[in-house]
Amino acid sequence: KQEVTQIPAALSVPEGENLVLNCSFTDSAIYNLQWFRQDPGKGLTSLLLIQSSQREQTSGRLNASLDKSSGRSTLYIAASQPGDSATYLCAVNEGGSEKLVFGKGTKLTVNP
């Protein structure tokens, strides 16, 4: 059974700091990995998707990497801003299934 773990569960940083969020998964037979952002009481916003054949994806200040063999992904946020405060969720799409398996998320607070 695929399990996704995100560390840390919560993170508080001052504005302007660069930071890394971690995601690990137990079964490396994934089809792709997707990072989402969730604001309190809201739905999920897709940030980046990495296919299993890719090593990284970038969008603006965000960079996501994937090491499929070791079952790890990282989300790097450069020059953090208070507007980045949210919960960040990692999800893997297993081969042979349509479902996404999510971690519990990392709650990020960026202090002005």
Next chain:
Amino acid sequence: DTGVSQDPRHKITKRGQNVTFRCDPISEHNRLYWYRQTLGQGPEFLTYFQNEAQLEKSRLLSDRFSAERPKGSFSTLEIQRTEQGDSAMYLCASRRTLEAFFGQGTRLTVV
């Protein structure tokens, strides 16, 4: 509107009542998903449709839950005889290629 739309956004119901939620996916997205999220947890998969066919169901989807997607467009999720444990955020997602897009969710509170 280019996003996934869910209705209602909030629902409060008494235990034992039936509730129905609606999801309108992004136009031309043939794949549609329902997830459930409780406080402090990541979303959990409930069911998946490709066009009008329901192709995958989680064991979380008990007999009290039913989902439909007539004509392969919008979808409905019905919960019969609601229980307090059904209180959660119900999220709908759709996709045409690899990337999944989620709606704002329906927050269900069973009192």
